[in-house]
Amino acid sequence: GENVEQHPSTLSVQEGDSAVIKCTYSDSASNYFPWYKQELGKGPQLIIDIRSNVGEKKDQRIAVTLNKTAKHFSLHITETQPEDSAVYFCAASMSAGNKLTFGGGTRVLVKP
């Protein structure tokens, strides 16, 4: 089955700096790669996703890149703010709406 590795497990950045989280996946059949933000005691919230026919996608301060050949994808958060502090998960799936395999998560702390 699919296996998703995520790094780093913790990330501390100064407010205003950028944060980058990287994930690799094992199953070349995966075509959908979402990123979730999870705050304490809450369900995951989709922040951005990318499909295999696209190499990059951006939404305001958040961007995701995908390299299908190398089987890795990354989340970039620019101009970080304290409210960006949370746990972020990458995931992979055959298609949107299908079951997800999650990475191990990255705890991001943005210091004011």
Add this chain to the structure above:
Amino acid sequence: GAVVSQHPSWVICKSGTSVKIECRSLDFQATTMFWYRQFPKQSLMLMATSNEGSKATYEQGVEKDKFLINHASLTLSTLTVTSAHPEDSSFYICSARDRIRNTEAFFGQGTRLTVV
């Protein structure tokens, strides 16, 4: 739109008892719902895929007789943890796929189960 609601948000039960968790899609119909489990400071792990009107598909290592899943309608799936033990204490999260739109599955807010 695309709201998924879980009930209860948290529950405490005694060892040996059963507890039922509901997952409802409020403004769309969901033929497929997914149940995930998340232990403290860990990632989400898929437990089972619930299909309306048919038996759930369980992931390897998940006991189907312990975690009963029922998906009797297009808007409701339930997960019953039978004969709960303290090691079943976890955060249970469902997601639901819109029957019509080809979009991501939408997550509920999760249910915190504590077995004492």
